[in-house]
Amino acid sequence: MSPNLETTYLGLHLRNPVVASSSPLTGRLDTLRRLEDAGVGAVVLPSLFEEQIEREERLLDELSRVGQEISPEVTGYFDPYTGVELGADDYLRHLSAAKDLLSVPVIASLNGYRPGGWTRYARLMEMAGADALELNVYYLATDPAESAVEVERRTLDTVLEVTSSVRVPVAVKLGPWFSSLPHLTQNLARVGARGVVLFNRFYQPDVDLDELNVSPSLTLSTSAEARLALRWIALLRGRVALDLAGAGGVHAVEDVVKLLLVGADVVTLASALLERGPEHVTELVNGLDFWLAEHDYDSVAQLRGALAQTSAPDPGAFERANYLETLSGYAFGYRVGD
Incomplete structure (x- = not known):
């Protein structure tokens, strides 16, 4: 009998733990269908950004004021709560169409970093049929006067x-740079979150040596990046009342298995799908099925968390205790002339 790949995430039933994360691929209905046909467990749509919503609403407000100057009656044609008639409207239409097209769960995504009127779009996403929401907290703390406590409070x-x-x-x-991730995640559960996705990838600028300016740069992830999520999921599993999703660096079957072993409920991927296409999902799902069978696991549930810190034979391997050993082992492997 084949292993049972089914899992639950955010209270949703998934046929397997492989989730297509937010990317251009989930912004198109044709590639969404290909992802479902390839066997994906769920999809996360591209983000609707706080800045995008606020920019559109400022434009709508300006149009409303111009209309009022022409004739007070014109104001009636501009509803201040219909900023969705601009770019956000396209997002909600795409969400609704995706729900009609797919049988797997569809997760909508909001990207922001502070409280504000833009958050009401979460309700509009729910009304459009989203099975769940992913709130992408993308914030780089650059103000020396802003404390870590203030950053965390604004997030909460x-x-x-x-x-x-x-x-x-x-x-x-979340991004990986919060000062106390266990404390923050516990508080996220207290304010109503059902899960956390670890981690967001901050796109780093680069310096153009020819033009002597700072330019945007987008580099896709590699499997090595998955180790950051691997460590923190292992540390958080069993310690926070949240579902855990591993993100960043998921490319191969081995990456999927490792994250599940340390406690992830699902794994999310984008870079691998952008590089190899939606059909790469089939390779991952089939590979997971084969690995479980080869290692005598009956299900994903049996595998999950077997190497979380609370279950691992060497819990210190996830903390500082392994730091010196790792460096020493690398030094002893160094050869003169290399």
Whole structure:
């Protein structure tokens, strides 16, 4: 009998733990269908950005004021709550169409970093049919006067605004640079989050030596990056009342298995799909099935968390205890002349 690949994430039933994360591939209906046909467990749509919503609403407000100057009656044609008639409207239409097209769960995505009126779009996403929401907290703290406590508080306030406005489950996608991730994730559960996605990838700028300016740069992930999520999922499993999604660096079957072993409920991927196409999902799902069978696991549930820190034979391997040993082992392997 084949292993049972089914899992649950954010209270949703998934046929397997391989999730297509937010990317251009999930922004098109044709590639969404290919992802489903390839066997994906769920999809996360591209993000609707806080800045995008606020920019569109400022434009709508300006149009409203111009119309009022022409004739007060014109104002009636501009509803301040219909900013969706601009770019956000396209997003909601895509979400609704994706729900009609697919049988797997469809997770909508909001990208922001502070409380504000833009968070009401979470409710519109729910109304458009989203099975769950992913709140992508993308923020780079650059103000020396802003403390870590203030950064965390703003994050929690933003999450609370979203979770209190919807009934569907909300996952929070975090960057890796919070000062105390276990403390933050515990508080995320208290303000209503159902899961966390570890981790968001910050796109780093580069310096153009010919033009002598700073230019945007996008580099796809590699499998080595998955180790950051691997460590923190192992540390958090069993310690926080949240579902855990591994993100960043998931390319091969081995990456999927490792993240599940340390406690991930699902794994999410984008770079590998952009490089190899939606059909790469089939390779991962079939590979997971084969690995489980070869190692006598009956299900993903049996595998999950077997090497979380609370279960691992050497819990210190996930902390500082392994630091010196790792460096020493590398030094002893060094050969003069290399």
